[in-house]
Amino acid sequence: MVKTRAVALGLILLCLPRLGASQVCALGDSPFDPAARRARELLFTRHQCNSGLIDFVRRTYRFKEKHWDDGWGWDDCSVNDTRFAFPRIIDAAYVLRRGIDVDLGAWHRSSEYASLPNGRQHDYQHEPEFTFGPQMRSFGGWLHTDRVEIWCGGLQSSPKSIASQLLHEAEHLILGGWTGAFNHNAFIPPHSGCTERCADFWYGHTSPSEPYQITSRHSMNQIEVEFLCDLSTFPQGWVTLDVIDDAAGQANRKLIQRILNPPGWFCSIPRPAPWPQEVSLRERPVDRSW
Numbered sequence: 699m700v701k702t703r704a705v706a707l708g709l710i711l712l713c714l715p716r717l718g719a720s721q722v723c724a725l726g727d728s729p730f731d732p733a734a735r736r737a738r739e740l741l742f743t744r745h746q747c748n749s750g751l752i753d754f755v756r757r758t759y760r761f762k763e764k765h766w767d768d769g770w771g772w773d774d775c776s777v778n779d780t781r782f783a784f785p786r787i788i789d790a791a792y793v794l795r796r797g798i799d800v801d802l803g804a805w806h807r808s809s810e811y812a813s814l815p816n817g818r819q820h821d822y823q824h825e826p827e828f829t830f831g832p833q834m835r836s837f838g839g840w841l842h843t844d845r846v847e848i849w850c851g852g853l854q855s856s857p858k859s860i861a862s863q864l865l866h867e868a869e870h871l872i873l874g875g876w877t878g879a880f881n882h883n884a885f886i887p888p889h890s891g892c893t894e895r896c897a898d899f900w901y902g903h904t905s906p907s908e909p910y911q912i913t914s915r916h917s918m919n920q921i922e923v924e925f926l927c928d929l930s931t932f933p934q935g936w937v938t939l940d941v942i943d944d945a946a947g948q949a950n951r952k953l954i955q956r957i958l959n960p961p962g963w964f965c966s967i968p969r970p971a972p973w974p975q976e977v978s979l980r981e982r983p984v985d986r987s988w
Contacts, residue, residue: 721828722769723850725781733940734856738780741789741857744796744936747775755791759864760817765825783826783853790860797858797929797937804928805903810912811861811925815846815868822871824848824864834863836870844871858929858945862922869918882918884958900957919956923949927965 745751752775755761761784766772771782779785795812798804817823822836822844833852838844846867852860882895898917916924929937930946946965953960 723783723826723828723853725783725786725850725853733938733944735780737857737938737941738786738789740936740938741792742776745788745792747785747788751792751795752788754795755788758813758816758818759791760823761787762823762825765823770826783848786853786857786860787824787848789857790864793857793929794861794864794925797861797934799932799934804932805924806912806928811865811928814872814912814921815864817846820868820872822846826853833859834867836867836874838871838874846871856941856944858926858941859948862925862948865921865925866918869916869921873915873918897956897958900959900961902961919952923952923957923965926952930965 763772766784769782771779771784774782775785775788791812795808798806798808798811800807813819815824822838824846825848827847827849829847829849830851831849833855834846834848836846846864848860852863855863882898884895884897896919898919900920901915901917912921926945926949930942930949933942949965953964
């Protein structure tokens with residue numbers, strides 16, 4: 699009798715959800731971004747889940763297996779695995795690292811954009827969260843583990859949008875200091891859709907000592923605009939026209955809705971040269987690392 703009860707109890711426990719197991723975002727193709735699926739298929743043909751890229755993302759951005767395993771796709775990366783979260787991060791990382799042709803005059807080289815969300819350098823990590831609302835949210839300070847939470851809405855976005863949001867949240871934490879995540883400057887009603895402070899100042903690029911380095915101050919929305927505008931104006935040859943057009947549109951909307959002192963131009967009009975004419979963009983060695 700005791701043995702029978704033990705077996706019955708074991709069967710019941712197997713049917714129950716594991717204690718501590720987290721829910722996972724159900725990911726599909728958003729009807730609001732029909733090009734996202736095509737973009738992910740294209741990106742797979744480019745990176746093909748290269749182990750060097752995956753190792754770079756895990757190590758540099760501090761993606762930890764304990765957060766991204768158990769249904770989030772830590773070990774799942776193929777053209778058919780876009781229902782998982784982590785392969786979508788790989789796609790976004792590839793856009794950051796390989797999407798911009800810097801030889802044509804972009805603000806920042808792709809490797810600079812890719813290194814900005816460096817959780818290892820800036821001591822924060824990236825975690826997925828089964829939460830609905832904003833795309834991502836940064837947390838910093840004494841009472842929190844410094845981290846960027848990537849929510850269901852963020853994971854549902856297109857690769858370029860995930861990439862731009864990683865840059866946005868990186869600036870939150872880099873500028874935040876010990877007091878926690880750096881806040882936006884103002885609330886802009888009513889057309890922007892803000893429910894809290896969401897607008898930033900634009901900081902000009904003046905006499906940089908190293909043209910491509912992201913060393914001067916960038917507000918959160920500014921770094922997004924610069925990346926999206928670079929991607930739309932100076933894309934690599936494999937970037938498709940729908941991605942180019944959408945990146946320009948997204949950047950221009952942010953210039954109107956999220957920048958308090960817009961610089962006076964829009965992407966792809968064309969915009970003015972990003973650097974003073976006297977700054978020399980000298981020949982540089984090719985960076986072949988991820």
